[in-house]
Amino acid sequence: MDNPAERAPEHQGDSLKERLWRIIFLSESGAARTFDVMLLWLISGSVLVVMLESVVEIEARHGELLHAFEWIFTILFTIEYALRVWVVRRKSRYVFSFFGIVDLLSILPTYLELFVAGSGHFIIIRILRLLRMFRILKMVHHMSDANILVNALKASRSKIAVFMFGVMSVVCIEGTLMYTIESRVEGSGFTSIPQAIYWGIVTITTVGYGDIAPVTVIGKVLASVMMLTGFAIIAVPTGIVVADLHHEMKQVPMDTRKCDGCGHEGHDSKALFCKMCGHKL
Numbered sequence: 001m002d003n004p005a006e007r008a009p010e011h012q013g014d015s016l017k018e019r020l021w022r023i024i025f026l027s028e029s030g031a032a033r034t035f036d037v038m039l040l041w042l043i044s045g046s047v048l049v050v051m052l053e054s055v056v057e058i059e060a061r062h063g064e065l066l067h068a069f070e071w072i073f074t075i076l077f078t079i080e081y082a083l084r085v086w087v088v089r090r091k092s093r094y095v096f097s098f099f100g101i102v103d104l105l106s107i108l109p110t111y112l113e114l115f116v117a118g119s120g121h122f123i124i125i126r127i128l129r130l131l132r133m134f135r136i137l138k139m140v141h142h143m144s145d146a147n148i149l150v151n152a153l154k155a156s157r158s159k160i161a162v163f164m165f166g167v168m169s170v171v172c173i174e175g176t177l178m179y180t181i182e183s184r185v186e187g188s189g190f191t192s193i194p195q196a197i198y199w200g201i202v203t204i205t206t207v208g209y210g211d212i213a214p215v216t217v218i219g220k221v222l223a224s225v226m227m228l229t230g231f232a233i234i235a236v237p238t239g240i241v242v243a244d245l246h247h248e249m250k251q252v253p254m255d256t257r258k259c260d261g262c263g264h265e266g267h268d269s270k271a272l273f274c275k276m277c278g279h280k281l
Contacts, residue, residue: 021087046073074110175200
């Protein structure tokens with residue numbers, strides 16, 4: 001993601017670009033917060049339009065209206081995307097960042113529909129239209145409190161990765177055992193090891209679709225062990241994320257204000273004076 005602190009040198013002499021940069025990428029002023037709130041409403045509205053278009057009855061009755069709303073949302077998001085590219089210093093860094101790609105994917109499908117015509121391409125059109133659901137990811141970009149959760153997940157990723165590897169190892173072993181036990185039984189759903197591993201994942205997560213079930217006594221005993229194990233396993237990743245989330249919430253968030261006295265950047269959002277030199281911010 002682009003770094004808001006990396007503003008273009010020309011911003012120093014271009015008040016319009018400077019103001020737009022602060023409104024779009026920062027949340028320190030009332031205008032910036034208003035901009036974020038408006039974007040959240042626009043994103044929510046565009047996602048709602050995509051959802052309603054998937055309902056056959058609503059599409060048949062209000063298809064033209066929904067299509068008009070979609071073009072309005074697309075034009076507004078296109079203007080927003082163009083402004084972001086215009087005001088950032090490192091344009092390629094923003095364009096190829098995660099949120100830059102999400103911003104592009106949120107507007108591209110509507111334009112691509114203009115070039116994909118014909119009834120034979122109807123399925124392709126529907127897939128392109130579904131890509132507009134990427135707009136929901138834009139919400140995270142405009143909710144500052146979401147950074148706490150994102151940072152907690154980042155801090156937990158190595159522990160969760162080790163945990164997932166351990167769970168998959170257990171599932172693979174138990175799935176293979178279940179295939180060995182149940183595969184010779186007539187009418188058994190355990191027709192292959194991957195199928196047995198799928199059953200193991202469904203069982204250990206306590207989802208239990210019921211499309212595959214053991215028949216033999218030994219298979220039922222093994223399934224019971226996996227079910228009981230699942231209760232203990234589910235709590236582990238939750239505890240990891242909660243611990244890191246608690247640690248993240250205890251930290252004081254820093255803003256991007258730069259001290260005119262010493263040049264230090266990064267202060268408590270409620271600070272009135274620089275913590276390094278005491279100069280008024």
